[in-house]
Amino acid sequence: MPFRVVFGMGCIIITAVLLMISEAAAVEVYFDDDGMPVVDGERTFLYGTFRDPSDDWTEFGGVVEAGFNVTHDYYFESLSWNLVSSGKRIEDWIDDASTYLDLAHQAGVGVMLGLPREAVYSQNASAIQTAVSALKNKPALRFWIIMDEPLLRTDEISPQHMATAYQAIKSADSDHPAVIVDGPKHASRSAYPASDMWAHTDAVFIDRYPIPSTGPTSEDLVPIYTDFAAAEAIVPTTTIGSVLQGHDLRTFYPQNNPIPLTAENILPTYDQLRAQFHLSVAAGAGFSSFYWAPRSRWDMVNDSPNQWQNFIDVGAEVQALSDVLVMEEAAESLVVTTVVDPVQRNFTDDEVDLQVWTRSDEDADYIGITNPGGWQEASLVGWTDLVGADLSTDWSEYIQVSMLHGDIWLAGMSSLDGVTWNLAPSSFGSQFIGYDGTNLSFELDAYETVVLRLLKAPKVPGDFNDDGVLSVEDVDLLAMNLGNPEYDLDEDQDADLNDLLLLIMGADYLNTFLGDLNLDGRVDLLDLSTLASSFGSSSDVRYSTGDINADAAVDLLDLSVLAANFGNTRSVPEPALGSVMVLASLLSPRRVRAIA
Known part of the structure; x- marks a missing residue:
């Protein structure tokens, strides 16, 4: 009898937990004017992945370990969901998707949920509306994914298919964006203009995987931001996000490369992962995610644990920057200049093309600068007119440069978490050059990123003209x-x-x-x-x-x-x-x- 009582209480507790999850309040999601997602009223940088490394849709351990706050699983887009032949199948899909969303909510992770592709192919608006209506109040839901790479599927779908799916979603759920994953690079293979295929969506998440396994190229990571700009030109009023390369292309195309894939030579490297993320932010993304190969092709956690650790480290940085990334861009004009040694390299300033993002609050300006590669080995970077501070006197009284999670540190100052960093060379190879009273300079090798915090002079109460003194x-x-x-x-x-x-x-x-x-x-x-x-x-x-x-x-x-x-x-x-x-x-x- 005591055993039966305990068992009974356990069932009651489990049932109560499941009821609490199922009754949790729905979360409204939309994109702010600058493209930043707003989740339940809060501007939130969404950092995602397209699968847990376990490739088990009921598992979220890897997603959480690597610091992602939104995830996805291709299981729900599988063509095995034949929604045309049986009405029961959509209910089965809803049951699994409901469980997935509840488990994600328990894990503290949001979900971008892909529609069954067969429902889109068959223009089954009724099935889509049924699914969306059943799941729209799940608190883990962030986006509906209408289709992955529709420009590559125009032998099966048209702009009308995209419009039918989008309208079916929005007629049932006005509180969550409906998005697509695609890229301008696919336009040449599409039977329809990209502007038509992308006309019915709230956002386009641009997937571009530019890192070959054969070594550096003259472009390197440049397409991360040039494709972003190209997408903005195609759909100027649509939010653009980024899907970044987390996999070595040899996991899909080993026959195209004579160099066997190993844990030691697998790409992307840590610097390449980190650079891709910061390049997407510099391009204007409020949503960035990594795609990696399914476990059946490469078991990253077990086959290349160092690479998995790289994802964990980059995720820790993104989490540390989460409050910064949702700030407004810095209003001050921060001038970044680049000098390339002509003896070593034959590049003009324009070809180096360092990418910069800025954020600002009342206490500080934040600047991220990334060298996207493109053969160059190093760049000299400088700032002029740092946030308008009076640098003619003891500049450390007015402005402090510190690393949030990165490469450069000025002596005698503490970081945000109390750690004091050394001068060059840092753990990432960047070298502090100096400060001449006007310019702050350092070197960035290819793929390196530096994130700096420039503290503003403390606000003097009553200093309405912001010149640092009362007058x-x-x-x-x-x-x-x-x-x-x-x-x-x-x-x-x-x-x-x-x-x-x-x-x-x-x-x-x-x-x-x-x-x-x-x-x-x-x-x-x-x-x-x-x-x-x-x-x-x-x-x-x-x-x-x-x-x-x-x-x-x-x-x-x-x-x-x-x-x-x-x-x-x-x-x-x-x-x-x-x-x-x-x-x-x-x-x-x-x-x-x-x-x-």
Whole structure:
């Protein structure tokens, strides 16, 4: 009996868990204006793979270990799902897909779920609608994949097939994008223009596998971003993502290469994996994924464990960058220049074509730079006008360059996680060259990437013109922007005369007196002369010209305030309360709250 009770409780617990999974809330997914996925209201960089290395659709261990947050399995696109001959088959497919989505949700992984290809080939809109309606509320669902490489399948499908499938999906589910995987390189083999085949989709994920197993080429990884640009030209209003090469081409075409595939010579290398990812980000992708060969062709985890470790390491970097990648691009103009040694290489600057991505928040700018290869062995990189900081003085006080997960480190500074890195050569071979007061320089060998963090000068409260110091220009800006909450200093969600008083008189701000128009710490004849020169004016007047009460006129009210403080100097511990009371008495209730 005790055994039966325990068993019964176990069944109850398992059932309860399954019910909780099945009743979890659906997740809305869409693409932001810049192509970044928004998942459940949060901008989210989606980093995916097209199969777990186990090739078992019920397993997610490898997906999680390598840091992917979205996955896929070709099992669900298999032509063995004959949805035409039997209505029962679509229900079987839904059962398996439902289990897959629930297991993915348990593992904390999203899913890009491919439709049964036979349903698309046969234009079985009813079957597609049935499947989508049954699964659309699964919280792991991120995208519907309409078709993989439709440009290569135009002997079986047409633009009408794509339109039927897309419309069937969207009629049943408006909360998840419907996407395709394809590439401009396939257009020459298609019976229809790519623009027609791609007309009915929310995104095109570009697959390009440029790394041969025979050694470097003059292009190397350049097609990662040139194909991205070509796809944007074909469908300018459609989101573009990237499917990257995670497999050695010999796993599919061993007959095309005389060099046998081994764990020691397998490609891509770590640098090539990492470079592909950063090139996709530089191209503008908010979704990047890796495709690798099925286990039946190459058991990566067991046959080339070092390569699998490379995927784990790259995934760790992507996770570390996850909060950075969803930021807006840096607004500052960051100039990257390249110098190639003509003695060693015969390339022009344009042919080197380093790729750069930037992100920015209030604390720092982030820059990723990748050398895509193309025969060149090294490049000299420099930045000019680093985020507008005053580099003529001790630049380390204004800007800090640090590695997030990469190659370069400046001495005496700590990384984000507290690790101090050495100068060149680093573990990736990049070499720090120097800083000459204007340019930060280092070398990047082929396929190398450096990710840097440039810390902005700490924001000075009240520094509205962002020049690093408090000045009369800031007072003028505040006075001209009363009512704008962006100029609020006292955190009451409004900019008013209380904020103006705080900026001028506050001990943590300018700490001077009303009427100190030139902010030299005293109210004297210089200030009186400035006010007198503008007296009676109501055109282009500011605090610095005598409009002390910010009423757009220099008049007796301003003169009275200045007179109340005339002769005061900053040697007094704090500006006298009398000047505040004088100003308050001269202002209309419409312009100021009670000042305490």
